[in-house]
Amino acid sequence: MIQVENLTKIYGKGEIAVTALNQVSFSVREGEFVAVMGPSGSGKTTLMNILGCLDSPTSGTYILSGTDVINMTDKELARIRNRKIGFIFQTFNLLPRLTALKNVEQPMIYRGIRRKKREETARKYLTEVGLEDRMHHLPNELSGGQKQRVAIARALVNNPDIILADEPTGNLDSRSEKDILNILTDLNKKGITIIMVTHNEKVARYAHRIVYFHDGEIVKEEIVNAGGGSIETG
Amino acid sequence: MLEVAVLKLGEYISLAVSEIYHNKIRTFLTLIGIIIGIAAVIIIIFVIQGAEEYLFHELGSIVPLDLIEIYGRWDPDTQRRLGYISFEDLDYLKEKLGDQIRAVTPVYYFYGDLQKKGHNYECEIIATTEEYQEFYYLNITEGRFISNTDNENFNQVIVLGRDTAEELFAGEEAIGKKITLYDTTFTVIGILPETYKSPIASGGSTGDDNRAFIPLKVVERIFGIHNEFYLWMRATGTETVSSTQQRVLELLDERHGLAPDGESRYYAYNFAEDMEMIRIIKTVLMVLLSGVASITLLVAGIGVMNIMLVIIAERIKEIGLRKALGATRRDILSQFIIESIILCIFGGILGVLLGYFGSRTILSFVRDFVRVEIAVPFWAVILSLGFTTAVGLFFGIYPAMKAAKLDPIEALHHQ
Ligand SMILES: Nc1ncnc2c1ncn2[C@@H]1O[C@H](COP(=O)(O)OP(=O)(O)OP(=O)(O)O)[C@@H](O)[C@H]1O
Numbered sequence: 122m123i124q125v126e127n128l129t130k131i132y133g134k135g136e137i138a139v140t141a142l143n144q145v146s147f148s149v150r151e152g153e154f155v156a157v158m159g160p161s162g163s164g165k166t167t168l169m170n171i172l173g174c175l176d177s178p179t180s181g182t183y184i185l186s187g188t189d190v191i192n193m194t195d196k197e198l199a200r201i202r203n204r205k206i207g208f209i210f211q212t213f214n215l216l217p218r219l220t221a222l223k224n225v226e227q228p229m230i231y232r233g234i235r236r237k238k239r240e241e242t243a244r245k246y247l248t249e250v251g252l253e254d255r256m257h258h259l260p261n262e263l264s265g266g267q268k269q270r271v272a273i274a275r276a277l278v279n280n281p282d283i284i285l286a287d288e289p290t291g292n293l294d295s296r297s298e299k300d301i302l303n304i305l306t307d308l309n310k311k312g313i314t315i316i317m318v319t320h321n322e323k324v325a326r327y328a329h330r331i332v333y334f335h336d337g338e339i340v341k342e343e344i345v346n347a348g349g350g351s352i353e354t355g
Numbered sequence: 356m357l358e359v360a361v362l363k364l365g366e367y368i369s370l371a372v373s374e375i376y377h378n379k380i381r382t383f384l385t386l387i388g389i390i391i392g393i394a395a396v397i398i399i400i401f402v403i404q405g406a407e408e409y410l411f412h413e414l415g416s417i418v419p420l421d422l423i424e425i426y427g428r429w430d431p432d433t434q435r436r437l438g439y440i441s442f443e444d445l446d447y448l449k450e451k452l453g454d455q456i457r458a459v460t461p462v463y464y465f466y467g468d469l470q471k472k473g474h475n476y477e478c479e480i481i482a483t484t485e486e487y488q489e490f491y492y493l494n495i496t497e498g499r500f501i502s503n504t505d506n507e508n509f510n511q512v513i514v515l516g517r518d519t520a521e522e523l524f525a526g527e528e529a530i531g532k533k534i535t536l537y538d539t540t541f542t543v544i545g546i547l548p549e550t551y552k553s554p555i556a557s558g559g560s561t562g563d564d565n566r567a568f569i570p571l572k573v574v575e576r577i578f579g580i581h582n583e584f585y586l587w588m589r590a591t592g593t594e595t596v597s598s599t600q601q602r603v604l605e606l607l608d609e610r611h612g613l614a615p616d617g618e619s620r621y622y623a624y625n626f627a628e629d630m631e632m633i634r635i636i637k638t639v640l641m642v643l644l645s646g647v648a649s650i651t652l653l654v655a656g657i658g659v660m661n662i663m664l665v666i667i668a669e670r671i672k673e674i675g676l677r678k679a680l681g682a683t684r685r686d687i688l689s690q691f692i693i694e695s696i697i698l699c700i701f702g703g704i705l706g707v708l709l710g711y712f713g714s715r716t717i718l719s720f721v722r723d724f725v726r727v728e729i730a731v732p733f734w735a736v737i738l739s740l741g742f743t744t745a746v747g748l749f750f751g752i753y754p755a756m757k758a759a760k761l762d763p764i765e766a767l768h769h770q
C-alpha cells in the first residue's frame with residue numbers, strides 16, 4: 122500500500138537547515154494498523170505530512186498504491202487527499218461556523234457530490250461514530266471526544282483507503298481516548314489502513330506494529346499484534 | 356463538470372453568507388463605502404431620469420410630442436412668404452403619406468376682438484377644422500366642437516375657451532348666443548372645460564383658457580386670408596418624426612419647386628428633435644455623475660480588498676484544512692472570490708435599498724407637482740448590482756490568489 126524509500130526532508134538552508142527526516146525507508150501493508158512513536162521533534166509529523174501528500178520530500182521516493190506521487194500536480198495530489206486519505210488531527214480542526222453535519226459534508230463538496238447525497242452520507246457516518254443526536258451542534262457545543270468523532274466521520278465520508286491520525290488522542294481524557302481507539306480498531310478491522318502517531322505506549326499497543334523514530338530516523342520496529350494486514354505481494 | 360461547478364458555487368455562496376452573518380458589524384462598516392456609492396448612483400439616476408420623464412410628460416400635455424408643424428418660409432427681403440399651403444396640398448400630402456401620419460389639420464391663429472353688446476374682449480382666435488381634436492383631447496362637455504360640415508358650409512360658429520366664455524357671458528347660458536368678430540356674427544356652439552396648467556410652461560391647448568375656435572374656411576372666405584395657414588401633422592411616434600418631416604418637405608418641394616436661393620420654400624418644426632437633444636444631455640449628465648459615484652465605489656473596493664486580506668489571515672487554518680480535505684488551489688481561489696463578490700453584492704443590495712428609500716423621500720417632496728409615475732428604473736438596479744459584482748471580483752482576485760497559494764502544511768499548523 123505505502124512504500125517509501127530513502128525519504129529525506131530538510132527544512133531551511135545552510136546554517137539553519139534542519140533534517141526532519143533522514144533516509145527513511147519504510148512500508149505499510151494494506152489493512153495494517155501502524156503506530157509511530159518517538160520523542161518530540163523526531164520527524165513523525167513530517168512523515169505524516171508527506172504520506173498525506175500535503176508536503177513533498179527533499180529527496181526519496183514515495184509509492185502509494187503502486188503510483189509514484191512525488192511528481193504529481195497540485196490537482197492530482199488534491200484528488201488523492203480527497204479520495205484515498207482521511208486525516209485526523211490532534212486539534213480536531215473542525216470548522217467552527219459549521220454544524221457537525223456540515224463539517225462532515227465538506228470533503229464531499231470537493232468530490233462534487235450533490236447536497237442530498239452528501240447529507241445522507243454524513244448522517245450515516247455520524248451515526249456510525251455514535252453522534253446521531255449531535256448532528257446539528259456546532260463544534261464549540263461538543264466535547265473533545267465528540268469533536269474527534271466528528272473528525273473521524275469526516276475522514277471516512279469519501280471511503281479512503283488510509284487514515285492518517287497525528288496524535289488523535291493527544292487532547293482527550295482516557296475515556297474518550299478509549300472510544301476513539303475502539304472506533305479506529307473497528308475501522309481497521311473493516312480493512313482501512315491506519316497510521317497513527319502517538320506519545321503514549323498504551324495507545325500504541327492498539328496497533329499491529331510500532332515504528333520508533335529518533336532524530337529523523339527509524340530506530341526500532343516492534344510487532345505487537347501479529348496478523349495485521351495482508352501480506353503484500355511483489 | 357458544469358454540474359460540479361454549480362454545486363460548488365452554491366456551497367461557496369452559502370459559506371460566504373454565513374461569514375457575513377457572523378461578522379455583521381465588521382461587514383457593515385466595510386461596506387459603507389459601497390452602500391453610499393450605490394445609493395448615490397441610484398438617486399442620481401432616479402432624479403435625472405425622473406426629471407426627464409416629468410419634463411416629457413408635461414411637454415406631452417402641452418403639445419403632442421409627435422407633432423410636425425409646416426409653414427411657408429418667410430422672406431425678409433420681400434416681406435412675403437416663399438411658399439403657401441393650400442387645401443389641395445393638404446389632400447395631396449394626406450394621400451401620399453398614407454399610414455405615415457396619424458392626423459393632419461390646418462391651423463391659423465391670430466388675436467382678435469370678440470364683441471358682445473358693446474363689451475369688447477381680445478383673445479386668441481384659432482381657425483382650424485374638426486381634426487384639431489386629433490391633436491388635443493379637448494374633452495368638450497358643453498355643446499360641441501367645430502365639425503367638417505361647419506367648414507364645408509362656411510358656418511359662422513365659434514367655440515369658446517373657459518375664460519373667454521366667463522368674460523363674455525359671466526355665468527349666463529352662452530350656447531346659441533351670438534357674438535361678433537370684426538363685424539361678422541358667430542354663434543356660440545360649444546364651451547371648452549378648464550384645462551390643465553402645467554408648472555413648466557403654457558401654450559397649445561393647455562394652460563390657456565382665453566381663446567376661441569372658428570372654422571378655417573370661414574376665415575378664408577370672410578376675411579379673405581388664403582393659404583396662410585400652418586399645417587399640423589402627427590407622425591406615428593416620436594421616432595418617426597424626423598423621417599416623416601423629411602418626406603413632407605420633399606413632397607412639397609416636388610410640387611412647388613425650390614425657392615430662388617435653392618432652399619425649400621417650406622420650413623418644418625418639431626419637438627421630437629428637441630427631446631432628442633434633452634435625452635442626450637440627460638445621458639451625458641447621468642454618465643458623468645454616475646462616473647463620479649463610481650470612483651467612490653472603486654475606493655470602497657480597496658476597502659473590500661483589505662477586509663478580504665484580513666478574512667484570509669484569520670482563516671489560514673481553515674484554508675489548510677480544506678486543502679487537506681481535498682480542495683485544489685482553484686477551489687480555494689473560487690471560494691474567496693465568491694466571498695468577496697457576495698460581500699460586495701450584499702453592499703450593493705443595501706445601497707439599492709438606501710437609494711430606493713432616498714428616492715422615495717425626494718419624490719415625497721415633489722409629489723404635489725409631479726403627475727407622472729416616476730420610479731427607480733429597473734436597469735439602474737441591475738447596473739448597480741452588476742457593478743458591485745465587478746468590484747467584488749476585481750478586488751477579490753488578489754486576496755483569493757494569496758489564499759490559494761498558501762502552503763497546506765504552514766496553513767494547517769498556523770498559530
Ligand atoms: N516548517 C518547518 N520549518 C522548519 N523546521 C521544521 C518545520 N516543521 C518541522 N520542523 C522541524 O523538523 C523536525 C521534525 O518536526 P516534526 O514536527 O516532524 O516532529 P514531531 O515528531 O512531529 O514532533 P512532536 O512530537 O512534537 O509533534 C523538528 O526539529 C522541527 O523543528
Ligand SMILES: [Mg+2]
Pocket residue numbers: 165166167287
Ligand atoms: Mg508532531
